[in-house]
Amino acid sequence: MSIVALVPAFNEATRIKATVRSTLCIPGIDRIVVIDDASTDDTSKIAREAGAEVLTLPRNLGKGAALDAGLAHVAEDADILLLLDGDLAETAAEGSALLTPILHGNADMTVATFPRTADKAGFGLVKGLARWGIARMGGGFLADAPLSGQRALSRDAWTHVTPFAFGYGVEVALTIRALRRGLRVVEVPTAMSHAATGRDLTGFMHRGRQFVHVLRALVRLAFERTPVSG
Ligand SMILES: Nc1nc2c(ncn2[C@@H]2O[C@H](COP(=O)(O)OP(=O)(O)OP(=O)(O)O)[C@@H](O)[C@H]2O)c(=O)[nH]1
Numbered sequence: 001m002s003i004v005a006l007v008p009a010f011n012e013a014t015r016i017k018a019t020v021r022s023t024l025c026i027p028g029i030d031r032i033v034v035i036d037d038a039s040t041d042d043t044s045k046i047a048r049e050a051g052a053e054v055l056t057l058p059r060n061l062g063k064g065a066a067l068d069a070g071l072a073h074v075a076e077d078a079d080i081l082l083l084l085d086g087d088l089a090e091t092a093a094e095g096s097a098l099l100t101p102i103l104h105g106n107a108d109m110t111v112a113t114f115p116r117t118a119d120k121a122g123f124g125l126v127k128g129l130a131r132w133g134i135a136r137m138g139g140g141f142l143a144d145a146p147l148s149g150q151r152a153l154s155r156d157a158w159t160h161v162t163p164f165a166f167g168y169g170v171e172v173a174l175t176i177r178a179l180r181r182g183l184r185v186v187e188v189p190t191a192m193s194h195a196a197t198g199r200d201l202t203g204f205m206h207r208g209r210q211f212v213h214v215l216r217a218l219v220r221l222a223f224e225r226t227p228v229s230g
C-alpha cells in the first residue's frame with residue numbers, strides 16, 4: 001500500500017521546508033512530490049533540500065495543472081493520494097488524520113476542516129459559492145470546508161475524480177465528482193493552519209481569482225455527464 005503526497009507550491013519559500021519535513025513524518029508516507037510551476041523564489045531548491053521530490057515546471061499554470069503534472073508523475077505508485085498545500089508548515093503533520101479513515105475503509109475521500117479562526121481572512125464569498133455549488137450538485141452535501149485542499153483519496157476515488165479542475169476550482173470539482181459517483185466524502189476536523197491572505201488589495205485580488213475559478217469549475221460541472229454511481 002503506497003501513500004504518496006502531492007504538494008502544490010507557488011512562492012512558498014518561507015514555509016515549504018517545514019511543510020515537507022512535517023509531511024515526511026506522517027507514518028506510512030512513501031513519497032512526497034512538490035510541484036513548483038515557476039516560483040520566483042527558492043521554493044524548489046528548499047523543498048529538494050528538505051527531502052521532497054520536486055517537479056519544476058517552466059511556467060505558471062495554476063494549482064490544478066500543477067496537481068495534474070504531479071499525478072501523472074506518481075500515478076503508477078499511488079494507492080492513496082494525499083493532497084497538502086505547500087503553506088501548511090508544521091501543521092502538515094496532521095495529514096495523518098486524513099489517512100486513517102481511508103486506510104480503515106471508512107471513507108473514499110477525506111477533507112480536512114480547519115479551526116474557525118484559521119479560516120476567517122476573507123468575507124466568505126468564495127466559500128459561500130463553493131458550499132452552495134457542492135450542495136446543489138452534490139445531493140445536498142453541506143461542506144464545512146468546501147475549499148480545503150487538504151485531502152486523502154483512495155485509488156478508486158482519485159481515478160474517478162481527476163483530472164483536476166483549473167486553478168482554484170480543484171476542490172469543488174473533487175467533492176462534486178466524488179459525491180456524484182456515490183463515493184463517501186468525510187470531513188475530518190484538524191488543527192491545521194496556513195498562510196491565509198488578508199483583507200488587503202492582494203487578498204482581495206486573490207479571492208477574486210478564486211471566485212472566478214470556482215465559478216468556472218461549477219459551470220463546467222453543470223455540463224459534465226454524471227456517471228451512474230456504483
Ligand atoms: N504549483 C502551484 N501551486 C499553487 C499555485 N497557486 C497556488 N498554489 C499552491 O496551492 C496552495 C493553496 O494556495 P493559496 O494561494 O494558499 O490559496 P488558499 O489557501 O486556498 O487561499 P487563502 O486562504 O486566501 O490563502 C498553496 O500551497 C499554494 O502555494 C500555482 O499556480 N502553482
Ligand SMILES: [Mg+2]
Nearest residue numbers: 087194195196
Ligand atoms: Mg493558503
